[in-house]
Amino acid sequence: xxxxxxxxxxxxxxxxxxxxxxxxxxxxxxxxxxxxxxxxxxxxxxxxxxxxxxxxxxxxxxxxxxxxxxxxxxxxxxxxxxxxxxxxxxxxxxxxxxxxxxxxxxxxxxxxxxxxxxxxxxxxxxxxxxxxxxxxxxxxxxxxxxxxxxxxxxxxxxxxxxxxxxxxxxxxxxxxxxxxxxxxxxxxxxxxxxxxxxxxxxxxxxxxxxxxxxxxxxxxxxxxxxxxxxxxxxxxxxxxxxxxxxxxxxxxxxxxxxxxxxxxxxxxxxxxxxxxxxxxxxxxxxxxxxxxxxxxxxxxxxxxxxxxxxxxxxxxxxxxxxxxxxxxxxxxxxxxxxxxxxxxxxxxxxxxxxxxxxxxxxxxxxxxxxxxxxxxxxxxxxxxxxxxxxxxxxxxxxxxxxxxxxxxxxxxxxxxxxxxxxxxxxxxxxxxxxxxxxxxxxxxxxxxxxxxxxxxxxxxxxxxxxxxxxxxxxxxxxxxxxxxxxxxxxxxxxxxxxxxxxxxx
Numbered sequence: 455x456x457x458x459x460x461x462x463x464x465x466x467x468x469x470x471x472x473x474x475x476x477x478x479x480x481x482x483x484x485x486x487x488x489x490x491x492x493x494x495x496x497x498x499x500x501x502x503x504x505x506x507x508x509x510x511x512x513x514x515x516x517x518x519x520x521x522x523x524x525x526x527x528x529x530x531x532x533x534x535x536x537x538x539x540x541x542x543x544x545x546x547x548x549x550x551x552x553x554x555x556x557x558x559x560x561x562x563x564x565x566x567x568x569x570x571x572x573x574x575x576x577x578x579x580x581x582x583x584x585x586x587x588x589x590x591x592x593x594x595x596x597x598x599x600x601x602x603x604x605x606x607x608x609x610x611x612x613x614x615x616x617x618x619x620x621x622x623x624x625x626x627x628x629x630x631x632x633x634x635x636x637x638x639x640x641x642x643x644x645x646x647x648x649x650x651x652x653x654x655x656x657x658x659x660x661x662x663x664x665x666x667x668x669x670x671x672x673x674x675x676x677x678x679x680x681x682x683x684x685x686x687x688x689x690x691x692x693x694x695x696x697x698x699x700x701x702x703x704x705x706x707x708x709x710x711x712x713x714x715x716x717x718x719x720x721x722x723x724x725x726x727x728x729x730x731x732x733x734x735x736x737x738x739x740x741x742x743x744x745x746x747x748x749x750x751x752x753x754x755x756x757x758x759x760x761x762x763x764x765x766x767x768x769x770x771x772x773x774x775x776x777x778x779x780x781x782x783x784x785x786x787x788x789x790x791x792x793x794x795x796x797x798x799x800x801x802x803x804x805x806x807x808x809x810x811x812x813x814x815x816x817x818x819x820x821x822x823x824x825x826x827x828x829x830x831x832x833x834x835x836x837x838x839x840x841x842x843x844x845x846x847x848x849x850x851x852x853x854x855x856x857x858x859x860x861x862x863x864x865x866x867x868x869x870x871x872x873x874x875x876x877x878x879x880x881x882x883x884x885x886x887x888x889x890x891x892x893x894x895x896x897x898x899x900x901x902x903x904x905x906x907x908x909x910x911x912x913x914x915x916x917x918x919x920x921x922x923x924x925x926x927x928x929x930x931x932x933x934x935x936x937x938x939x940x941x942x943x944x945x946x947x948x949x950x951x952x953x954x955x956x957x958x959x
Contacts, residue, residue, distance in 0.1 A: 497525045498941070508913055509943075554843035556806050557790050559833045564786050567779045567823040568719060570757075572710035574730070574772040577760070580702035582675055586691040587651030590615035593669060595687050597680050597698070604674040610698055611685055612671045619668055621650040622660050629664065651693065678702040706763045708739065710776040711754040720744060720778050726759055730774040732767045741778075787829040791822055793841045803833070804840040812840060881937050882906045885952055888930045891923055896946065898934070906938070915944045922946055 499509040500523035502516040513523055590613040597604060604610070625643035628636060647657040652670075660667055682699035685691060708728055712720060724741045739761035747756050759776065761768070768774075795802040800816050807813045817832030833839070886900030889912060899912040915936055917923055926932070931952040936944050 500525050555841050556838040557793060557841045559787060559789055559829065559835055559837045559839060561785050561787050561835050562826075564784065564788060564821060564823050564826065564828055567777065567821070568712060568716045570710045570712045570754075570776050570778070572708045572728070572757075572759070572774045572776045574761075574768045574770055574774055575707045575709050576681070576701045576703070576770050577705050577707050580676075580678070580705065581681070582700045582702075583696055584610060584672060584698040584700065586693055586695045586697055587653075588615045588617050588693055590618075590670075590691050592685055592687055592689045592691060595683075595685060597683065600680055600683055602680050604676075604678060604680060604700060606674055606677050608674045609671045610674055612669055613691065614668060615651075615670055617650045618647070618652055618656075618670060619666065621647040621652065622666050625660060626664065626666060672697070674700060676700060676702045677704070703763055703766045703769065706761050706768050706770070707742070708759040708761050708774050708776060710757045710759060710774075711749065711752065712757050712778070714748060714753050714755050717744065717755045717757070719780055720757060724778065727777040727779070728759065728761055728774050729777070730768060730772055732769075732772055736777075737761055786820070787833060787835060788826045789829055789833070789839050790841050791825050791827045793839045794819060794827055805833070806838040806840065880905070881935050881947060883933070883935045885931070885933050888926055888928050888932060890928055891926055894920070894923075896923065896926065896949075898932070900934075913944065915946045917946050922949060 499511060500513050501509050502518050502521070502523060508518070510523055513525070515521075516523055592611060592613050594609075594612040596609045596611060621643075624646055625640075628639045628643045631639065644657060644661070647660065648654070656667065656670060678701050680698055681701050682696070684695070685697045691697065710726075720741060722741050722743055726739050726741060727736045728739050729736045739759045742758045742760045745756040745758055748754070749756075757776075789803065793803050794817075795804075801819050803815055803817055804812045805815045815832055818830040820828030820830050822828070882903050882905045884900045884903045886898040888896055889899055890897040892914070895914045895916045897912065897914050900910065902908060902910050915934070916939075926949065932949055933952050934949045935947040937947060939945050
């Protein structure tokens with residue numbers, strides 16, 4: 455009984471898997487292109503603009519997106535994505551759904567602007583070192599941690615100095631003598647207190663009160679923070695010993711790292727704008743010096759900027775963005791930086807050419823300022839370029855060979871005619887798994903194809919002849935090469951087992 459139940463359950467699972475696989479492959483399988491008409495226009499096939507490599511022989515709902523399939527017409531002007539005299543045409547409804555926006559090419563002022571990152575640092579000119587002036591015993595320390603804030607006049611340390619006590623007692627003893635004997639001795643006793651290391655204010659306190667000041671203290675000479683503490687209660691300090699280092703933060707430095715190629719436009723005294731997260735508004739500063747220090751890894755030069763910091767919002771170590779702007783401005787053609795497609799070897803934009811659709815155009819770029827890029831050549835004022843969705847359009851243009859036709863004229867051929875690789879046709883290579891072997895094509899689940907700007911997907915690849923498909927079966931892992939025909943069909947050039955070095959079919 456258990457054996458029968460097991461066999462029955464296994465059969466049901468296999469039937470379910472087979473049904474699901476048949477539906478999945480049927481949904482992804484490319485339909486053969488057939489001719490249809492709409493009014494006076496001939497329809498070649500239907501496709502999903504988001505997956506342009508898949509073709510269907512009748513209208514319906516896309517299996518990939520929640521949107522209807524779009525017809526592609528024989529005259530090249532289609533209701534979705536299609537090539538029209540070197541351009542890609544998109545219906546206004548589809549363009550709105552895809553969020554495609556354009557901007558006008560304009561001539562406007564653009565100055566020489568350099569933006570560089572930087573870090574806030576202490577103005578080293580404001581650092582004050584507090585040292586011991588005599589041998590003493592520390593009784594109390596007013597600040598106990600590095601980076602504690604201090605105020606001007608705040609007691610930093612209190613100590614007992616035997617040498618100072620002796621000098622004070624000598625002076626007080628002289629002051630108890632008859633007045634006739636004090637003239638020369640009083641002056642010598644005052645000088646003795648100063649020579650022992652007491653400050654003028656400490657000596658004046660003894661003279662004014664006429665009392666022994668056994669506990670002496672050192673006060674902060676500025677408002678700032680403590681950057682170093684080298685004394686603790688109970689310690690014995692000696693002359694010349696550093697007790698504290700203090701820094702004033704009412705003025706700070708910003709050290710900016712500027713690319714050495716752009717440093718020639720920067721000069722000492724130049725006004726700059728510094729933006730920091732801690733500062734609600736940009737702060738104006740001045741270039742103090744261009745330091746003779748080049749980072750060998752980043753090829754940047756350090757530029758020191760003096761920045762006011764009255765509210766002490768900026769503290770050492772904070773990140774800042776520095777903008778160096780040259781007042782010399784000139785009119786140049788410019789477009790939004792987001793419109794530029796950079797391939798690594800060249801810069802492209804998608805130009806709205808009206809009835810011709812969106813045309814891929816190569817440009818030369820210059821400076822970039824405030825989100826705008828200077829156009830040296832390739833565009834003229836008044837043209838409109840795509841600023842959002844251009845990568846989708848460029849991907850479709852690449853699939854259909856638009857970029858190749860812009861550079862090399864190619865004789866158009868009928869969509870149904872087989873195409874063969876030529877020296878002007880770009881070859882692409884990928885790996886994948888065969889899902890189905892058809893009469894004249896393979897259905898392949900392949901990995902991403904960077905050279906064609908494709909992501910991983912399952913699609914059909916047409917074969918030049920049946921010999922290419924001989925010996926192949928579903929489930930085989932293969933490495934294959936292909937190219938795109940005039941109508942966007944992916945044509946197999948060679949197929950070989952994955953990992954094999956030779957044996958092309």
